[in-house]
Amino acid sequence: MGRWEPNARGRLAEAALELYSERGFEQTTVAEIAGRAGLTERTYFRHYADKREVLFGGxxxxxxxxxxxxxxxxxxxxxxxxxxxxxxxxxxxxxxxxxxxxxxxxxxxxxxxxxxxxxxxxxxxxxxxxxxxxxxxxxxxxxxxxxxxxxxxxxxxxxxxxxxxxxxxxxxxxxxxxxxxxxxxxxxxx
Amino acid sequence: MGRWEPNARGRLAEAALELYSERGFEQTTVAEIAGRAGLTERTYFRHYADKREVLFGGxxxxxxxxxxxxxxxxxxxxxxxxxxxxxxxxxxxxxxxxxxxxxxxxxxxxxxxxxxxxxxxxxxxxxxxxxxxxxxxxxxxxxxxxxxxxxxxxxxxxxxxxxxxxxxxxxxxxxxxxxxxxxxxxxxxx
The missing domain is CATH 1.10.357.10 (Tetracycline Repressor, domain 2)
Incomplete structure (x- = not known):
């Protein structure tokens, strides 16, 4: 996967909200969020410092x-x-x-x-x-x-x-x- | 040490504030707070759930x-x-x-x-x-x-x-x- 991911930030935020709604915040991992968005964990952490921030950065x-x-x-x-x-x-x-x-x-x-x-x-x-x-x-x-x-x-x-x-x-x-x-x-x- | 400790709550709060001021919050342990107050860690946790609460419970x-x-x-x-x-x-x-x-x-x-x-x-x-x-x-x-x-x-x-x-x-x-x-x-x- 290339380093340029169109709207990675928005896709991660959307995936996180979906997963948190479906399974709960605690039961969701960063790997799962990245996976749902079709991105890597590494990309996640380029955009958000932790699991909470993704809900507040968009x-x-x-x-x-x-x-x-x-x-x-x-x-x-x-x-x-x-x-x-x-x-x-x-x-x-x-x-x-x-x-x-x-x-x-x-x-x-x-x-x-x-x-x-x-x-x-x-x-x-x-x-x-x-x-x-x-x-x-x-x-x-x-x-x-x-x-x-x-x-x-x-x-x-x-x-x-x-x-x-x-x-x-x-x-x-x-x-x-x-x-x-x-x-x-x-x-x-x- | 008996189970009845006069004003344990207040003594723990005072000891915690002193230690947090002297060494910083992160560098202080519950054992040290209890020790300074002349009490045990067990007594500490009968009064306060964690290291933070002691500053808000008094x-x-x-x-x-x-x-x-x-x-x-x-x-x-x-x-x-x-x-x-x-x-x-x-x-x-x-x-x-x-x-x-x-x-x-x-x-x-x-x-x-x-x-x-x-x-x-x-x-x-x-x-x-x-x-x-x-x-x-x-x-x-x-x-x-x-x-x-x-x-x-x-x-x-x-x-x-x-x-x-x-x-x-x-x-x-x-x-x-x-x-x-x-x-x-x-x-x-x-």
């Missing part, structure tokens, strides 16, 4: 969210920047709900995968906070907006996966940004 | 936050309930900044410990969302408030650790709740 969520936030109009407030980032992410997930549901079921079933997901989200939050600071947002507003943004994304993503009306992700995220506004601005009560 | 953050939230006056809004929970947590950390700084330095230096911390925070968020639902807060407000609360706690905790004025944790948390309100209510910009 969708470049961080680049997309942070890139959109960095390029948003200067006049936007931090929450406006966040909305632009979430719009970009929502667009990427367009038409990928079935895939996302399958992937999430695999992650939810395994503690190691849930850990890796939490680390990815923490890293996303840190990158987003850095982008906001570079846009001139002071601390703690930058970190807090980033963390609140990840909160909206987490809750919104779950709702989008479960949504019986099969709405797009963008309206779900916008609804949650409004909800955050309502919750945070609600005062302490009487 | 402070019952989740019980405290969720307990305070559950017992908060019925008239409070979700964010008001959150404020009550954060006050209770702040009170617990009173006079423990030096300990918390030492512990955080150990956690920050090790990827496995950062993972465990993220899992604890995710579990805290889930428990808090459950408490809010039992108080009649509907979804997605319950999950979003809980996630936003964890966001405030994370950012506030870091600020409190680094605070040069050595303020108590409660005013730092209140400042961040106000900041969340300002950020979330800020509108998208022009």
């Amino acid at each position: 969708i470049e969520l961080q680049d997309l969210l942070v890139g959109a936030a960095a390029g948003a109009p200067e006049s936007l407030t931090p929450i406006g920047v966040l909305a632009v980032g979430l719009d970009a992410v929502s667009e990427m997930f367009e038409g990928r709900r079935a895939y996302a549901r399958k992937r999430q079921a695999v992650i939810t079933a395994n503690a190691e995968l849930r850990e890796r997901e939490l680390i990815k989200l923490a890293s996303l939050s840190a990158a987003l906070a850095g982008t906001l600071r570079r846009r001139g947002v002071p601390e703690p507003a930058a970190s807090l907006t980033a963390e609140a943004g990840i909160a909206v994304f987490k809750v919104g993503f779950e709702r989008w996966l479960e949504d019986s009306e099969e709405r797009g992700m963008a309206p779900v995220m916008r609804e949650l940004l409004d909800e955050l506004k309502a919750v945070a601005g609600g005062g302490p009560g009487s | 402070i019952e953050l989740q019980d405290l936050l969720v307990g305070a939230a559950a017992g908060a006056p019925e008239s409070l809004t979700p964010i008001g309930v959150l404020a009550v929970g954060l006050d209770a947590v702040s009170e617990m950390f009173e006079g423990r900044r030096a300990y918390a700084r030492k512990r955080q330095a150990v956690i920050t230096a090790n990827a496995e410990l950062r993972e465990r911390e993220l899992i604890k925070l995710a579990s805290l968020s889930a428990a808090l969302a459950g408490t809010l639902r039992r108080r009649g807060v509907p979804e997605p407000a319950a999950s979003l408030t809980a996630e936003a609360g964890i966001a405030v706690f994370k950012v506030g905790f870091e600020r409190w650790l680094e605070d040069s004025e050595e303020r108590g944790m409660a005013p730092v948390m209140r400042e961040l709740l106000d900041e969340l309100k300002a950020v979330a209510g800020g509108g998208p910009g022009s």
